[in-house]
Amino acid sequence: MRKFLISAEQILTFACLMIYSGTPLDAFLTDGYTVKQGDRIIFRLLFTFTYIFSLFLITLRWKKVAYVFSRDKFIWILIGLCALSSFWSLDPDTTSRRAIALVGTSIFGLYLASRYTINQQLKLCAYMLGITAVMCFVFAILMPKYGFSGGLDGNTLRGIFPTKNVLGKRFVLSGAIFFFLAMTSKENRLFLWFGYIISGLLVLLSKSTTSLGNFIIITGAFLIYYRILNLKYKVMIPIVTFLLTLGISFYVWFISYADTILGSVGKDTTLTGRAELWPAVLQMIAKKPWLGYGYGAFWGEKGESSIIVQTVEWNAPTAHNGFLDLCLALGLLGVLIFLIGLVINFLRGIYLIRWNQTSENLWLLVYLTYIIFSNLTETTLLDQNSLEWILYVSAILSSKLSTRTNLGVA
Template identity: 45%
Template sequence: MRKLLIYAEQGFTVAALLIYSGAILTLVLSGGAGQDELVEYDSSLTRIAFFVIYAITLLLLVLRWKKALYVLVFSKDIFLYSLLMLAVVSIIWSFEPSTTLKNSFTLIGSSLFGLYFVSRYSLKQQFYLLAWTFGIIIVLSFIFALALPKYGIQSDLGKPLWRGVFTHKNGLGGRMVTSSIVFLILGYQRGQRHRWLFWGGFSLSMLLLLLAGSTSSLFNLLIIVLAFFAFQIWRWPYQVMVPTLIMMATISQTLYFWLSNNAGVLLNSIGKDATLTGRTDLWPLVIDMIWKHPWIGYGYGGFWQGWDGESAYIWLNAGWTPNHPHSGYLALCLDLGLLGLGLFFLGFWRSYLQGFIWMRGSNSALDIWPLMHMTYIFIASLTESNLLESNSLTWILYVAACFSVRMKHEKKINHEPNKRSIHSIDIAKSL
């Protein structure tokens, strides 16, 4: 009976991760609508699914309240808590209080799932559950694209591109970046059984990414894979690590100057225009609106309300109708101002540095995961808007990564004084 309950809970976790990834539900409910098609569909099933996940997550947290409370208190992630609280209280000044109330509720609900994920499962168990999740996404994406091309192929972009079980090719591309990271780490982990399965998952993730034609996701994955091997240098002896890092920094600086001077040529060679598909024309307009309410923004989700909201200025001057600024950092400034952006970066960099400390004292490939995911978020948020997005797998895994590194850091701090005390007692006894 106990094993059955464990399997049922793991099944719930995988199902929740699938829904949080944005796979299947919206695509099927919209009837496989294209990017430019305005289709009205009943989204009540999606809302019910998320509500059920919130309820079950809360129940499971209550059943293990001591462990959940231990993670919350012991991690001391004050910046993350403050950011979430700011999103909730932004209903006071929000330009659309009802949207802020709804979005804040879903943000807290999905953040609680991140807490559940890290408090219930070890890092190794988290990886296996993520591998199952992305394995299902990969298999279904091939089925949808080959057997149900109306759903799995996006044909309104000039040429048919794969979108798998997502509503847009960039959705498939973004998830395959995370999938590639998960399978790369599992395949690289020593002593792992059935490593060929993980390398197969990595190869199929790469194939889907290429079939999706998502250039930005492919570029992000290239950087992340290079970062994975660069992070290994951090574990080398200092006399070797320091000269190597200096050499890498010099090469990186040279590449940066070259790319800065040849950005237009490089973008044209990969089929991209210098405006990054209109982003560089959109961003100045967004910045104009940020400076109208720079400190606390327009409220969480309070800006993009079409022609009836402050976003009308963007739509009128941009010549098209975006629903987000195509930058996670600008989106955060619109929602919660420079205060929200500052809280995020303070928490991000503290967790990032603690991730380096954690990784330095470990030989396991799994312990690179928090750094890998946070690096991906940092890069992807330059051109994508899902930084502080509720009901998002990216945000959930960020919350879990922050809790993980904070817990490891606090344990190390609390453990070292005990080791010194024991060492002092041993010395005293020997005298």
């Protein structure tokens, strides 16, 4: 009976991860970023199921959950600020509703961290993303009407996702997970390497330049963390300094010759409108710099996004930058709280790898790197009903829980 209950819990956890990652419903019920009003109830019911499922299970092991919950205060302070922002939000109802959804999403991340080890979490994600990859190819071959997107994206693969950019973003994360497990696990390595290759292929087929760049960066970052951080300081510091200098030099070079580089491959040199969008967003941030417009309120129907839409002359659904969107929502205060938590956990991950290298600490660094780079051109920070936010919460809390275990605390 116990084995049955454990298996049932794992199957339900798997299903919840699929809901947060993206299901075929995303392709059937969405047109790009748009969800028909009548169809929203389906998504809300699915996410509500995940909230109830995780809330029920954490109550069964509340002592361990209470300890895990207390391991990082910055996550919960930030979520609390989201809820409080309803008092100054442009649209208090939307802010309150989305803050509740964010709490539910974070609770699922808390559940993962308290129930599974990092390796167990990532293996569940790997199987889920493997099935997702198969479904993307099935849609492309058997249902091209849904598997490919038209319009501004052209005839590009989107699989079971709303847009090609969501497909690219999802399989950058998939590639990071498969590569990490392939490098740190001894079991099923052939399957894991195959998953990594398929993830890279889907990123290429998405034709998302930023996703391809992030895929390469995350792979390189893992190799740096895996090899270099364990070297002696006399060797590590010069190598890290060299790589940092090389990276900055490449970035400056790329910006200087963006017209030539992007033009040569037929890309818009304004990064698909972002170069026009970001200055307009910064102007709106300057109007309410300290506390922002309220969590989830700026881009809503009652928000002030119409001013930006008129300026850039295209219907931007977000700022296409997680840090700018965070500033729009919670102001510089919210950005400061997030960055403090991010930097502390990043430095802590480096210290723990040098002290006692474990997969949990290594994954923490890899995932924080993914969060930073993926949010330079897209928005996943503090996003309700987001797999990225769930894994952010679980990575930080699981790493801190593993430290307790390594120190011999029961």
